[in-house]
Amino acid sequence: MSGGMTKNSKILNFINYRMRVTVDDSRMLVGKFLAFDKHLNMVLADCEEFRRIGVKGKTKEQREEKRSLGLVLVRGDAVVSIQVESPPPTDESKRISGAAQPGTGMGRAAGRAMPVPGSAPAGLAGPAPGVGAPGMAAMAPAHMQGAPQSFPPGMPPMPQGMANMPPPPGMPGMPPPPGFQPGARPPFRPPQ
Numbered sequence: 001m002s003g004g005m006t007k008n009s010k011i012l013n014f015i016n017y018r019m020r021v022t023v024d025d026s027r028m029l030v031g032k033f034l035a036f037d038k039h040l041n042m043v044l045a046d047c048e049e050f051r052r053i054g055v056k057g058k059t060k061e062q063r064e065e066k067r068s069l070g071l072v073l074v075r076g077d078a079v080v081s082i083q084v085e086s087p088p089p090t091d092e093s094k095r096i097s098g099a100a101q102p103g104t105g106m107g108r109a110a111g112r113a114m115p116v117p118g119s120a121p122a123g124l125a126g127p128a129p130g131v132g133a134p135g136m137a138a139m140a141p142a143h144m145q146g147a148p149q150s151f152p153p154g155m156p157p158m159p160q161g162m163a164n165m166p167p168p169p170g171m172p173g174m175p176p177p178p179g180f181q182p183g184a185r186p187p188f189r190p191p192q
Contacts, residue, residue, distance in 0.1 A: 011036060016088035019044070023078040027051045030085055031072060040076030047072040 019033040021042060028051070031044030047069040055061045 011082075014084065018085040018088075020083040020085045021074055021079055022081045022083075023074065024080055025078075029069070029072060029074060031069075032088075037076075040079055042074045042076070042079065042082075044072045044074060046070065 014033055015035070017033050018030065021029045021031075021044065023029065027049055029044055029047050029049055031047030033042065034045050035043040049067045049069050050064055051067075052062045052064050055063055
């Protein structure tokens with residue numbers, strides 16, 4: 001079958017038609033015929049699948065089930081028959097032109113082209129301004145020299161009583177917390 005598929009093939013006349021394709025497991029696929037190749041692999045848009053299922057308890061009675069699939073690629077080996085369901089729409093706004101007119105624009109590489117000189121590679125430049133945490137200087141403790149006295153925008157000032165509080169237990173220069181002896185080794189620490 002692959003020897004007969006050429007650019008001058010009669011099936012090319014059915015592009016954009018609504019086609020019914022029967023496949024080897026007896027399913028029928030109905031959709032807009034967009035493309036095919038020499039193996040008769042076919043692309044159907046807005047495709048719906050119809051299959052017949054036997055009703056339980058009744059030997060000869062069958063019901064048809066419909067399922068919407070969308071864009072489908074049908075393997076040519078599975079195709080049993082192809083039938084025209086309806087011609088393409090005559091409305092020019094819905095019709096896809098086979099030969100589109102070229103535009104006046106210029107094609108340029110996008111995405112993986114050369115980086116702009118002086119800029120960091122994408123993903124390594126850090127968050128966009130205004131996104132993420134404040135800078136390191138804004139997060140420094142107040143007792144450190146050179147720490148800014150103002151708070152980042154939108155953050156409330158520190159309560160009056162907290163400014164003169166000592167740091168939490170365990171900070172350098174502070175006595176050990178209650179229950180620990182001065183100079184004692186912390187638990188689970190390997191001997192040195």
